[in-house]
Amino acid sequence: MKQSTRAAVLAAPRRFNLVDRPAPVAAAGEAVVRISSTAVCHTDLSIFTGDHPGVKYPVVLGHESTGIVESIGDGATGGGNLKAGQHVIINPIISCGHCDSCKRGEQQLCRNAGLFGREVEGSMCEYVHLPTRYLHALPDSVSLADATIIETLATVRHAQIRLGIKAGESVVVLGQGTTGLLHTRLAVLAGANVIAISRTKWKLDMAARMGAQHVLDISAEKAVDEVLRLTDGCGADVVIDTAGGAATLMASIEMLCPGGRLSPYAVSHECCTQFTTFPLYYKEISIIGSRALNPTDMAPSIDLVAAGKIDVAGFVSATYPLTRAAEAFDEYERNPGKVLRIVIDSTAN
Numbered sequence: 001m002k003q004s005t006r007a008a009v010l011a012a013p014r015r016f017n018l019v020d021r022p023a024p025v026a027a028a029g030e031a032v033v034r035i036s037s038t039a040v041c042h043t044d045l046s047i048f049t050g051d052h053p054g055v056k057y058p059v060v061l062g063h064e065s066t067g068i069v070e071s072i073g074d075g076a077t078g079g080g081n082l083k084a085g086q087h088v089i090i091n092p093i094i095s096c097g098h099c100d101s102c103k104r105g106e107q108q109l110c111r112n113a114g115l116f117g118r119e120v121e122g123s124m125c126e127y128v129h130l131p132t133r134y135l136h137a138l139p140d141s142v143s144l145a146d147a148t149i150i151e152t153l154a155t156v157r158h159a160q161i162r163l164g165i166k167a168g169e170s171v172v173v174l175g176q177g178t179t180g181l182l183h184t185r186l187a188v189l190a191g192a193n194v195i196a197i198s199r200t201k202w203k204l205d206m207a208a209r210m211g212a213q214h215v216l217d218i219s220a221e222k223a224v225d226e227v228l229r230l231t232d233g234c235g236a237d238v239v240i241d242t243a244g245g246a247a248t249l250m251a252s253i254e255m256l257c258p259g260g261r262l263s264p265y266a267v268s269h270e271c272c273t274q275f276t277t278f279p280l281y282y283k284e285i286s287i288i289g290s291r292a293l294n295p296t297d298m299a300p301s302i303d304l305v306a307a308g309k310i311d312v313a314g315f316v317s318a319t320y321p322l323t324r325a326a327e328a329f330d331e332y333e334r335n336p337g338k339v340l341r342i343v344i345d346s347t348a349n
């Protein structure tokens with residue numbers, strides 16, 4: 001292990017500094033992980049641009065992170081079989097363990113929760129140390145760059161468990177970015193009849209590869225009639241909105257069948273002045289929120305990728321070394337229509 005760890009510190013919005021610090025040591029109950037790959041997502045981008053509310057700078061970003069266990073502190077047991085050399089993915093939802101939500105096993109709702117890579121320093125560096133309960137073993141057969149998608153898959157899984165999708169149901173997925181494509185795939189695996197909607201042709205091609213029965217190049221507002229047609233006039237049992245915004249919310253409610261469920265999966269701060277509770281009453285629509293992931297979502301998500309049930313090819317659009325983190329964010333910001341995932345490689349120079 002090296003004596004120092006290089007970190008890409010975001011000192012202020014749009015200002016990365018590369019800093020060398022002493023390498024961490026595993027305290028009792030902790031492990032040190034040599035970081036391999038960190039995928040950048042929209043949360044990171046909004047912190048980079050200064051648009052994420054309540055973030056304190058300087059911050060070390062990175063929460064979709066994989067690496068290799070370097071050393072283990074005293075008394076650390078972890079989620080199973082953790083030893084030096086083990087490939088791991090990090091569950092970035094840092095929870096207190098003693099509030100009412102944590103006691104119910106709903107760590108994602110922890111009253112004192114933080115995100116690894118926002119409230120605590122994340123993985124845009126070479127080495128991190130953290131309690132072993134946040135580490136989940138990965139099989140060597142999955143590349144550490146591809147495996148970063150498992151964190152996102154676990155958040156998608158968490159939302160779908162809450163939606164309770166059943167075989168034979170019709171599911172509309174609005175938007176086919178990374179989360180939209182993973183929603184499409186998981187709904188297909190649940191046996192649903194999936195209608196994937198996007199305005200980007202190559203993303204629809206990927207949605208077809210994920211197994212979507214229908215792919216529509218159309219805006220959400222214009223998709224209502226088409227969804228009704230494809231569902232024999234009934235409307236969809238489930239709509240998952242990964243695009244977000246007021247117009248999509250209203251269209252989502254309109255395209256649901258009576259008794260339908262809506263996941264407003266994309267976080268939107270846009271005020272929806274058209275919304276009334278009437279359709280919730282009249283059609284008995286359920287709006288089902290979901291936040292991040294529960295630790296129990298990690299192992300099944302790892303298994304899905306390891307078993308090849310999620311085809312991860314094509315998700316990583318570009319890879320940058322840690323030393324060029326700023327360029328990675330520039331590309332992500334400039335080309336949102338061309339990028340699915342950008343990965344920061346902490347092992348490259």
Ligand SMILES: [Zn+2]
Nearest residue numbers: 041042043064
């Ligand atoms: Zn993320």
Ligand SMILES: [Zn+2]
Nearest residue numbers: 096099102110
């Ligand atoms: Zn808690």
